[in-house]
Every structure is written in structure tokens, then in C-alpha cells.
Amino acid sequence: MPGPRGRQIGLLRRDPLTQARRPIRLTADWVLPIAAPPIRDGAILIGPDGRIEAVGPGPAVPAPPDAWHHPYPNAAVLPGLVNAHTHLELTGLAGRVDQAEFSHWIRAVRELKAGLEPEWFVAAARRGVREAFAAGITFVYDTGDSGAIFAALTAEGGAGVGYQEAFGPHPDQVTQSMAALAEQIARAQGAAGPRVVVGVSPHAPYTVSAALYRAVAEWANARGLPMAVHLAESAAESAFVTEGGGPFGSAWRARAIPPLALQWPEPAARRSPVAWLDAHGVLGPTTLAIHTVQLDQADIDLLATRQVPIAHCPVSNRRHRHGDAPLAALRRSGLRVGVGTDSVISVDRLDLFAEMRAARHLAGLTAREALSMGTHDAARLLSSAPDFGTLEAGFWADLAVVDLGPPPPPRPDPEEGVLAAAPDRVVATYATGRVVYRAGPVT
Numbered sequence: 001m002p003g004p005r006g007r008q009i010g011l012l013r014r015d016p017l018t019q020a021r022r023p024i025r026l027t028a029d030w031v032l033p034i035a036a037p038p039i040r041d042g043a044i045l046i047g048p049d050g051r052i053e054a055v056g057p058g059p060a061v062p063a064p065p066d067a068w069h070h071p072y073p074n075a076a077v078l079p080g081l082v083n084a085h086t087h088l089e090l091t092g093l094a095g096r097v098d099q100a101e102f103s104h105w106i107r108a109v110r111e112l113k114a115g116l117e118p119e120w121f122v123a124a125a126r127r128g129v130r131e132a133f134a135a136g137i138t139f140v141y142d143t144g145d146s147g148a149i150f151a152a153l154t155a156e157g158g159a160g161v162g163y164q165e166a167f168g169p170h171p172d173q174v175t176q177s178m179a180a181l182a183e184q185i186a187r188a189q190g191a192a193g194p195r196v197v198v199g200v201s202p203h204a205p206y207t208v209s210a211a212l213y214r215a216v217a218e219w220a221n222a223r224g225l226p227m228a229v230h231l232a233e234s235a236a237e238s239a240f241v242t243e244g245g246g247p248f249g250s251a252w253r254a255r256a257i258p259p260l261a262l263q264w265p266e267p268a269a270r271r272s273p274v275a276w277l278d279a280h281g282v283l284g285p286t287t288l289a290i291h292t293v294q295l296d297q298a299d300i301d302l303l304a305t306r307q308v309p310i311a312h313c314p315v316s317n318r319r320h321r322h323g324d325a326p327l328a329a330l331r332r333s334g335l336r337v338g339v340g341t342d343s344v345i346s347v348d349r350l351d352l353f354a355e356m357r358a359a360r361h362l363a364g365l366t367a368r369e370a371l372s373m374g375t376h377d378a379a380r381l382l383s384s385a386p387d388f389g390t391l392e393a394g395f396w397a398d399l400a401v402v403d404l405g406p407p408p409p410p411r412p413d414p415e416e417g418v419l420a421a422a423p424d425r426v427v428a429t430y431a432t433g434r435v436v437y438r439a440g441p442v443t
């Protein structure tokens with residue numbers, strides 16, 4: 001008897017997008033809406049517009065006579081995974097930079113990128129979107145400086161926010177950096193399709209002057225653009241921001257960059273990377289804070305006051321020996337937290353299942369809470385009312401189908417089964433109701 005892969009491939013041979021769109025009706029042993037309990041022997045009806053029309057137990061979901069039928073036995077269907085932090089323009093560079101002291105690692109990545117042509121990043125970003133699909137990921141919060149992500153997501157049919165990076169550690173660079181940013185954002189807005197949001201990212205405290213942080217924040221807020229910042233990631237960053245010291249401090253002195261990190265407002269404020277960005281107007285409900293490892297309770301309280309959404313990257317944090325983010329405390333404070341992988345230079349591959357398991361372990365989560373951090377919760381980092389990240393009528397039909405394997409008695413909890421998975425257990429991925437990935441050879 002054919003398994004789930006053999007059964008589906010024949011059905012999907014004709015791409016619904018290349019002919020008149022018809023409804024699609026998926027059935028699976030389990031449907032996991034994430035925002036609601038699992039549905040056994042569930043079904044999902046996808047309308048010709050690429051959005052979910054109905055979801056529920058099989059008999060409760062209409063079966064229009066003209067619908068494509070996509071059965072997935074021994075599998076669970078859940079919302080397409082939402083990766084809260086990627087750098088897809090770096091796809092293909094896994095293993096190219098050795099782990100090292102963080103400031104040296106950052107410099108090695110910069111030097112590696114400087115040797116690559118713009119076309120290289122365009123191809124890498126498209127490959128990255130396809131690799132994300134193969135790992136069940138349909139939405140990414142992606143930061144990069146090549147600008148390749150906007151066309152890549154649009155062309156491949158994915159969705160997400162692309163944050164165009166801005167750099168400039170010297171205050172004399174502000175005008176030049178802002179001019180470049182305005183040009184890059186105009187290009188991005190021309191390239192981004194309707195499911196791709198354009199944002200900006202002043203990179204990190206050790207690459208951006210105080211004046212540039214302030215200029216980017218004012219510029220983005222005036223235009224309603226979301227922001228993303230790498231924040232409180234390493235001990236080296238904290239040493240630099242609080243005292244102008246550590247390896248980043250040495251690097252700035254060697255480049256004759258004024259020690260802006262020491263220009264704290266008077267009277268002397270509490271010093272930390274979080275306080276530093278807040279002092280320059282960067283933190284708010286549309287600024288995604290990436291990593292947030294080096295925090296004390298006052299930082300957590302400040303992030304909560306500003307309602308800053310958090311991208312938690314547990315595997316990357318450990319790879320770089322930054323330690324663990326205080327995930328349980330962040331969640332307790334009411335902050336929105338999603339999980340992200342970071343780039344393949346940091347983590348080798350985009351395995352959001354591993355990130356969700358790591359988050360679960362860190363904060364003592366249930367399986368559903370952990371899965372939610374890579375779907376429902378991560379979707380809410382952008383907006384309090386997104387139309388992705390859970391299975392509900394009216395939401396985008398962005399789905400991941402995960403093989404649960406043969407059912408051993410007693411049948412395992414499907415949410416535990418999915419959480420234990422790896423990218424190679426993804427059977428198929430849908431975006432706007434279109435199959436954007438399927439496992440196994442095409443027959």
C-alpha cells in the first residue's frame with residue numbers, strides 16, 4: 001500500500017496554479033490548528049483564492065465536487081511554520097565561517113560577504129526560500145543587506161518581512177547611510193509582492209552609531225515601516241555598550257571611531273544594550289528584538305513596557321556560546337515571543353522543530369505551547385491580527401504536512417509527534433493553497 005508520499009505525488013502532478021484554480025480539500029489523520037485542540041481525521045477546504053474556507057472534522061468540512069483531493073494518511077497538517085529570524089541571503093554558506101570569539105566571527109562573516117557579487121545573493125535568497133519550504137517554513141522575518149529577499153519571497157510564493165539592514169558606526173556616516181537606506185527601501189517596495197512586508201534593520205550596537213539608530217527609527221516610524229534589531233546577543237556587545245570595552249571597543253578604537261557607546265544621557269542612566277536602544281527611540285511594538293540573551297529583570301521590564309516583540313534563537317545562542325535567553329521570564333512578562341533559526345552560518349540548517357524543542361526545554365512548555373512559538377505566536381510578532389500562523393477560515397492556506405509514521409499502539413499525541421520531527425519528515429508544504437514543496441521523487 002502506498003505511503004503518504006506515493007499517494008500525494010500523483011495527485012499533485014498538475015500544479016493548480018497553472019490551470020483554472022479549483023478548491024482543494026486536504027484530509028489527514030490529524031489537523032493541528034495550534035490555536036485550538038488537534039482534530040482527529042480532520043479536513044481543510046482551501047478556496048480558489050488561496051485562503052482557508054473551512055477546517056474541522058472530515059464530515060463537517062464541505063467536499064465540492066470539483067475540488068482536488070489531497071489525502072495525507074499517517075500525517076498531521078499544521079500551519080506553515082513561521083521563522084522569526086533568518087538571513088536567507090546567506091544560504092549556501094553553512095560551514096564557511098568557523099566558530100570564534102563573537103567579534104571575530106562577525107568580522108569573518110562581513111569579509112566573506114564582501115567577496116560575493118550581488119547576483120550571488122539573489123540566487124542564494126531564492127534557494128533559501130525553497131529550503132525554508134522544504135523545512136515546512138512558509139513565513140520568515142528576514143534581515144539582510146543585499147535586498148535580495150524581497151524579490152525572492154515574491155517569486156517563490158512565500159511570505160514574510162524583509163528588514164533592509166543599515167550600517168554605520170561612525171557618526172559622520174549618518175547622511176550617507178540614510179541616503180543608501182532610502183534608495184534600498186524604494187527598490188524593495190518595487191520588488192515586494194502583496195505578501196511581503198518591507199522593514200528596516202539598524203544592524204546592532206557595534207555597527208550602528210547612536211545618531212544612526214535615532215535617524216533610522218524616526219525615518220521608519222514616519223513611514224510606518226517595522227524594524228528589527230540584533231539586541232543583547234553577546235557578552236562582548238554588553239561590554240562594549242556599557243563601558244566601550246571588550247573586543248568591539250578595541251575594533252572601534254582601531255578604526256578611529258568615537259566611543260559613542262559612552263555617550264549615555266545625563267544623569268547617568270542604567271547601562272545595558274536594551275537601555276541604549278531605548279535611549280535612542282528604537283524600541284516599540286513594531287521593533288523586533290532578535291536574541292535578547294543578556295538581560296536583567298530591568299531590561300525585561302523595559303521590553304515589556306515598550307511591548308517589543310522578541311525573536312528567540314536558542315540553537316544559535318548556544319552555538320555562539322552566548323548562553324540562554326531568559327525565555328520563561330520573557331513569556332511571564334507578557335511579551336510576544338517567537339522562535340527563529342538565525343542564518344545557516346550559525347546553525348547549519350533551518351530546523352524550526354529543533355528550535356521549538358529547545359524553547360520547550362528552556363521554559364517548561366507543553367507541546368502545543370512550543371509549536372505555537374513557531375506558528376501562532378510567531379505570526380503575532382508582526383501584528384496582533386495576522387492572517388497566517390493558525391488554521392482558521394479566512395486565513396492564508398499556508399500549511400505544513402508532517403509525516404507521523406506508522407501508528408504504534410497507543411497512538412502518540414500528534415502534537416508531540418510533530419514536535420519530535422525534523423525537516424526530513426515534512427511531506428509537503430503549501431503556500432496560498434499551492435504546493436511549494438513535496439517530499440520524495442516526482443513520478
Ligand SMILES: [Zn+2]
Nearest residue numbers: 087230342343
Ligand atoms: Zn541574525
